[in-house]
Amino acid sequence: xxxxxxxxxxxxxxxxxxxxxxxxxxxxxxxxxxxxxxxxxxxxxxxxxxxxxxxxxxxxxxxxxxxxxxxxxxxxxxxxxxxxxxxxxxxxxxxxxxxxxxxxxxxxxxxxxxxxxxxxxxxxxxxxxxxxxxxxxxxxxxxxxxxxxxxxxxxxxxxxxxxxxxxxxxxxxxxxxxxxxxxxxxxxxxxxxxxxxxxxxxxxxxxxxxxxxxxxxxxxxxxxxxxxxxxxxxxxxxxxxxxxxxxxxxxxxxxxxxxxxxxxxxxxxxxx
Numbered sequence: 001x002x003x004x005x006x007x008x009x010x011x012x013x014x015x016x017x018x019x020x021x022x023x024x025x026x027x028x029x030x031x032x033x034x035x036x037x038x039x040x041x042x043x044x045x046x047x048x049x050x051x052x053x054x055x056x057x058x059x060x061x062x063x064x065x066x067x068x069x070x071x072x073x074x075x076x077x078x079x080x081x082x083x084x085x086x087x088x089x090x091x092x093x094x095x096x097x098x099x100x101x102x103x104x105x106x107x108x109x110x111x112x113x114x115x116x117x118x119x120x121x122x123x124x125x126x127x128x129x130x131x132x133x134x135x136x137x138x139x140x141x142x143x144x145x146x147x148x149x150x151x152x153x154x155x156x157x158x159x160x161x162x163x164x165x166x167x168x169x170x171x172x173x174x175x176x177x178x179x180x181x182x183x184x185x186x187x188x189x190x191x192x193x194x195x196x197x198x199x200x201x202x203x204x205x206x207x208x209x210x211x212x213x214x215x216x217x218x219x220x221x222x223x224x225x226x227x228x229x230x231x232x233x234x235x236x237x238x239x240x241x242x243x244x245x246x247x248x249x250x251x252x253x254x255x256x257x258x259x260x261x262x263x264x265x266x267x268x269x270x271x272x
Contacts, residue, residue: 166217
């Protein structure tokens with residue numbers, strides 16, 4: 001009878017122990033999420049402050065409109081809100097980390113490029129900002145691999161920042177008369193590719209890393225930066241911009257054909 005009476009007591013103790021262990025597991029998870037929110041938000045606030053101060057400084061030194069700072073700040077808030085949400089959802093660390101901070105800085109520079117759309121007499125500023133952003137491209141990926149912090153979020157963050165930078169540069173090249181409206185196709189090409197993948201899911205399959213793809217982006221970006229330099233005359237800038245566009249188009253065409261013919265094999269290779 002004594003052993004039979006101890007059965008419910010032991011069971012009750014085990015249930016109580018399980019509850020306590022569940023509470024211990026839940027507390028660090030919730031605390032970790034709160035720490036991640038605050039850490040990621042702090043990274044964005046620091047970047048917002050730095051870029052906003054730089055925008056105010058440029059507005060005081062250069063003949064920029066009063067809307068310049070507001071445009072840059074609005075873009076930073078809108079883009080920052082999106083990246084904060086995605087970072088909290090997909091990152092497991094309490095902060096963005098060194099590599100993603102560099103990408104975030106590049107995003108701030110891209111916001112400044114968009115802010116310069118519609119501004120006059122700012123060609124050299126555009127060249128300087130774009131060259132700085134391009135020089136930082138690749139540093140974030142190298143740093144992530146070096147520190148062992150590479151992630152799917154970081155890769156996507158880097159890619160979207162590159163795509164937006166290209167859109168800004170193509171619009172500015174058109175605005176400055178260094179290329180015709182056709183140059184905007186270079187900036188919209190990736191988004192057209194994404195839209196096509198919605199209609200043809202085979203095109204949406206992952207691709208393995210490619211130096212050719214990266215080189216095409218760098219060449220197109222460098223071509224646009226050269227075109228935007230005031231010392232490059234319009235006929236020559238048209239030719240340089242067109243060369244970059246053709247190279248980028250060829251790179252996209254190669255990927256489209258490869259996905260259409262060998263989508264399954266490429267997806268398997270990308271996941272390996």
